[in-house]
Amino acid sequence: MSVAEAEARTIQLEAPSGLWHEAWRRLRRNPGAIVGFVLVATFLIVALFAPLIATHDPREQNLALLGGSCCPGPSADHFFGVDALGRDLFSRVVYGARFSLLIGVVSVIVGLTFGIMIGATAGFFGGWIDSVLMRFMDIMLAIPGLLLAIGIVAVLGPGIFQIMIAVGVTQIPVFARLLRGSILGVRESDYVLAARSVGVPGRAILGAHILPNAMSPVIVQGTLALATAIIDVAALGFLGLGPQDPSTPEWGTMLTDTTRYLQTAPFLALIPGAAIVISVLGFNLIGDGLREALDPRFRGRG
Amino acid sequence: MLRFVVRRLLLLIPILLGLSVLVFVWIRALPGGPAEALLGERATPESIRQIEDQYGLNKPVYVQYWSYVSTVARGDLGTSVTTRRPVAEEIEQRFPATVELTIAAMIFAVSLGVPLGFIAAKKYGGPADHASLVVTLLGISMPIFFLAILLKYVFAVRLGLLPTVGRIDPLIDISHPTNFYTIDALLNGNLNAFWDVTKHLILPAIALGSIPLAIIARITRASVLDVQNEDYVRTARAKGLSPRVVDQRHIFRNALLPIVTIVGLQAGLLLSGAVLTETVFAFPGMGTWLVTAIKGRDFPVLQGGILFVSLIFVLINLLVDVAYAFINPRIRVS
Numbered sequence: 353m354s355v356a357e358a359e360a361r362t363i364q365l366e367a368p369s370g371l372w373h374e375a376w377r378r379l380r381r382n383p384g385a386i387v388g389f390v391l392v393a394t395f396l397i398v399a400l401f402a403p404l405i406a407t408h409d410p411r412e413q414n415l416a417l418l419g420g421s422c423c424p425g426p427s428a429d430h431f432f433g434v435d436a437l438g439r440d441l442f443s444r445v446v447y448g449a450r451f452s453l454l455i456g457v458v459s460v461i462v463g464l465t466f467g468i469m470i471g472a473t474a475g476f477f478g479g480w481i482d483s484v485l486m487r488f489m490d491i492m493l494a495i496p497g498l499l500l501a502i503g504i505v506a507v508l509g510p511g512i513f514q515i516m517i518a519v520g521v522t523q524i525p526v527f528a529r530l531l532r533g534s535i536l537g538v539r540e541s542d543y544v545l546a547a548r549s550v551g552v553p554g555r556a557i558l559g560a561h562i563l564p565n566a567m568s569p570v571i572v573q574g575t576l577a578l579a580t581a582i583i584d585v586a587a588l589g590f591l592g593l594g595p596q597d598p599s600t601p602e603w604g605t606m607l608t609d610t611t612r613y614l615q616t617a618p619f620l621a622l623i624p625g626a627a628i629v630i631s632v633l634g635f636n637l638i639g640d641g642l643r644e645a646l647d648p649r650f651r652g653r654g
Numbered sequence: 655m656l657r658f659v660v661r662r663l664l665l666l667i668p669i670l671l672g673l674s675v676l677v678f679v680w681i682r683a684l685p686g687g688p689a690e691a692l693l694g695e696r697a698t699p700e701s702i703r704q705i706e707d708q709y710g711l712n713k714p715v716y717v718q719y720w721s722y723v724s725t726v727a728r729g730d731l732g733t734s735v736t737t738r739r740p741v742a743e744e745i746e747q748r749f750p751a752t753v754e755l756t757i758a759a760m761i762f763a764v765s766l767g768v769p770l771g772f773i774a775a776k777k778y779g780g781p782a783d784h785a786s787l788v789v790t791l792l793g794i795s796m797p798i799f800f801l802a803i804l805l806k807y808v809f810a811v812r813l814g815l816l817p818t819v820g821r822i823d824p825l826i827d828i829s830h831p832t833n834f835y836t837i838d839a840l841l842n843g844n845l846n847a848f849w850d851v852t853k854h855l856i857l858p859a860i861a862l863g864s865i866p867l868a869i870i871a872r873i874t875r876a877s878v879l880d881v882q883n884e885d886y887v888r889t890a891r892a893k894g895l896s897p898r899v900v901d902q903r904h905i906f907r908n909a910l911l912p913i914v915t916i917v918g919l920q921a922g923l924l925l926s927g928a929v930l931t932e933t934v935f936a937f938p939g940m941g942t943w944l945v946t947a948i949k950g951r952d953f954p955v956l957q958g959g960i961l962f963v964s965l966i967f968v969l970i971n972l973l974v975d976v977a978y979a980f981i982n983p984r985i986r987v988s
Contacts, residue, residue, distance in 0.1 A: 384791075491672035494971075495964045498926035502948055503960055507683045583797045587930055590799050591945055604797075611803060611934065614811045621807070625800035633795040640791075 378645040385641025391634030399449040407431070408440035410447040411599040423617040432623050435606075436613065441620065444601040445627050451595075451602045452631060455516050456581040462520025463581075464574055467527020474528065475535030475566075486532065489525035497522045501588060510593045512600070519584045523577050530573055534566040541565075568646040575639035579632045586628050603628050658979050662972060669968055677961050678722055684953060731958030736950045741958035744943065749962075750833035751821060752939035755931070756924045758855045759863035764917060767867040771874025772906070778879065786871055793868025798927045802861035802934035809857060816857055819936045823850050854937075862931040866920040873916045877909040884908070911978075918974030925963055 379385050398405060408430075415438045425433040432441035470489070474482040492500065504518035538544065539562060547557050588594055589604025598605070603624045610621035689705040690697045706712050713721075731741035774786035810818040817823070821835050828842040836855075839848035881887065882905055890904045891897075925940075932941030940959060947955035 384787075487668050487672065490669055491676060494669055494673055494968045495676075495960065496923070496926040496967055498929055499944070499960050499963060502929075502944070503680055503956070506948060506951075506953070506956060507680065507685070509685065579795065586797055587799060590797075590930070591933065592949060604799075607800065607803065611806065614803070614807050618807050618811070621800075621803045625797070625803065628797055628800060629792075629795055632797070633791065636791060636795050 375642070375645040379641050382641045382644065384637045385645075388634045388637025388639075388641060391630055392638060395449055395453065395631045395634060398446055399453040402447050402450050406440075406443035406446045408443040410439065410443040410601040412439060413599075414438040422613050423620060425617065425619060433617070433619055435620055436609065436617075439599075441623060444606060445603070445624055447601040448603040448606065448624065448627065449631070451512065451600065452582050452585065452628070455512060455519070455585045455602075456578050458516045459518075459520035459581045459585065460523065460574060460577045462517060463523025463577060464527055464570075466520075467524045468531055468570065470524065471528035471531030471570075472535065475532040475539075482532070485528070489528050492522075492525045493529075498584065498587060501584060502591075502593065505588065505593045510596055512595045512602075515585055515588050515594060518588070519581050522584070523581070526577070527570060527573060531566060531570050534569050535562060538562050538566045569643075572639055572643040572646060575635055575642055579635035579639065582628065582632050582635070655979065659976055662975055666968065666972060670965070673961070673964055673968070674723055674726070675719070677957060678719055681953065681957050726961070731962070732954035734947075734955050735952045736946075736955075741955055744955070745940070745958070745962055747833050748938060748940050748943050751835070751937065752925070752928050752932070752941060754834050754836060755855065755858055755862060755928060755937060755939060756921065758859035759924055759927075760866065760917070760921065762859050762863035763866035763870055763920070767870030768874050768913065770867075771871040771876075772878055772909075774871070775875045775878035775882065776901075783875075786875065790868040790871050793864050793871075796864060797930075798861055798865065799930040799934055801864055802858070802931050805857045805861055806934065817850075817854050818857060821851060821854050821938060822847065823854075826850055858931050858935045858937055861934070862924060862927050865927065866917075866924065869920060870913065870916060873912050874909065877912045878905060881905050881909045915974060915978055918970065918977065921970050921974075925967060 414434070422436045423434055424430070427433070430440050430442060432445060435441055435444070470485050474485040495503070500522050501515075501518040504521055505514055508514040508517060544557055544561050547561050552560070585594075586602075586604030586607070589602045590607050592605075592608060594600070594602050594605040606624040607621055610617075610624075613620050689702045729742055731745070733740055734744065737744070770786050770789070774783040777783050806818045809816045822828075826844075826847045828838055828844055828847050830838045831841060832838055835851040836848060839845075839851050887900060887904050890900045895903075928939060929941035929944060931937065932939045933945050936942065940963060944956065944959045944963075946952070947959065
């Protein structure tokens with residue numbers, strides 16, 4: 353093995369683990385990211401163990417609780433009070449975490465998968481393939497996100513599965529553009545040239561140098577996209593395009609009719625809203641932390 | 655500069671073509687097919703046949719596409735299924751409302767976001783910086799419709815300070831030559847009406863402007879931090895210019911470039927946000943109209959509305975690019 357080859361082997365072996373190892377080290381020192389992890393962990397635990405945490409059946413209506421007025425506030429039996437149909441708000445918010453998580457994750461996976469496929473194809477092949485794909489992405493970006501999602505829901509009909517697809521599709525162009533731009537930038541960078549000049553084989557350059565470095569903005573964007581997805585899903589639910597079964601405890605849907613009760617029962621709007629803000633905040637904090645941890649300009653400073 | 659604008663305009667052609675194809679395909683993908691979608695619940699076999707004749711839906715696809723494009727190009731966006739009013743006429747009334755709201759939101763976002771970001775950068779690492787980080791983070795994590803509900807609760811229900819529904823007190827009677835109610839009130843010489851319209855704008859504008867505010871503050875901070883360490887800033891300081899002059903002439907002016915871009919980009923996002931804000935405040939703009947259209951399955955309105963909004967969005971992006979090239983000579987050359 354020549355010296356150059358040995359060098360190449362080391363670069364190849366160490367570069368990716370070094371990047372992520374250091375990123376993790378930096379992330380742990382970022383107080384914002386820690387708060388983000390705590391918030392997201394809480395959100396995940398609530399979502400996963402919803403049946404154990406909830407005190408009531410989230411769909412069960414108990415009109416007797418209302419006693420002619422809307423709505424009884426927090427009490428020992430109903431931590432967050434009951435909604436206009438006599439359903440336990442605490443249990444609905446707890447189960448709502450499941451829907452938000454499920455819809456958020458699935459829609460980001462949809463956006464990420466197709467976005468990466470399109471972005472990587474465009475970035476690797478270039479030429480007319482690149483032009484065609486990117487012009488198509490431009491057209492999709494020409495329609496404001498929420499309107500695109502609304503248009504897709506209009507075709508597919510309202511429902512949970514439909515919202516996942518709609519929100520996922522709106523995220524495709526963002527991921528595609530990001531990965532393509534990132535691949536183009538990395539491909540021409542000095543360290544790729546350096547790796548090439550010490551004799552690292554083409555495939556290793558791609559795997560060890562181009563992709564890991566090109567992927568980091570995509571991963572950051574993926575975390576932030578989860579935040580956006582949760583908001584967009586809630587927005588569609590709020591507009592009445594969410595789950596067709598109105599008893600489904602989806603956070604956005606839960607907010608829909610609450611403006612009517614702002615005078616008497618403001619908690620009906622405040623609590624599900626706060627749940628959305630907390631989970632979104634968690635993903636945003638982690639996303640920001642990741643961005644700083646992975647950004648080479650910040651590296652070596654902390 | 656002219657070459658840049660022309661090239662940018664040429665790039666617009668494939669996007670507009672693609673957009674029209676997308677909407678054309680979309681209306682054909684709707685449940686029940688285009689004729690039924692255009693007629694709504696009143697569809698009968700005869701009326702469907704009539705619509706099919708009128709729009710040439712029984713002709714080959716390329717003929718259909720051509721007739722669709724030429725109808726739209728003539729400014730005919732169809733007729734609402736529910737109100738039976740021409741879509742274009744409705745846009746004429748509702749679009750100014752949304753523009754007015756968007757401009758108010760932008761004024762709010764820029765007038766607070768730029769100073770906030772600037773102060774945060776000047777006091778980097780201090781309490782003001784931390785405060786701005788928290789504000790911006792909350793700004794982007796807060797769903798617009800939830801913030802709108804919160805504002806409504808605090809300022810209208812609790813404090814009773816501001817109106818929460820519509821654009822103007824229904825008892826105030828003024829003529830609407832422009833449909834921009836602030837301008838209309840001034841044209842009528844009715845200051846009372848002007849004040850009322852402004853009050854109706856405040857809460858929706860704050861709700862809609864919150865995300866741009868956060869983003870503008872962030873970009874301003876980052877941009878000022880970048881510029882602050884440039885050689886020419888050090889030179890300016892070294893030759894003894896007062897900190898104030900350095901701030902104004904060297905730092906702020908150069909930090910402005912990314913801020914201008916981001917402000918332009920936000921304008922497009924605001925069109926999405928307006929849908930939600932208008933819904934909460936029952937503000938009669940494009941947003942509430944489109945939401946009603948989805949619920950009533952009023953597809954001509956959705957088709958015309960989405961096409962129109964996307965067109966505006968594309969044009970704004972074009973303007974931003976041109977404005978950017980105008981400010982930054984480097985873009986023009988490359």
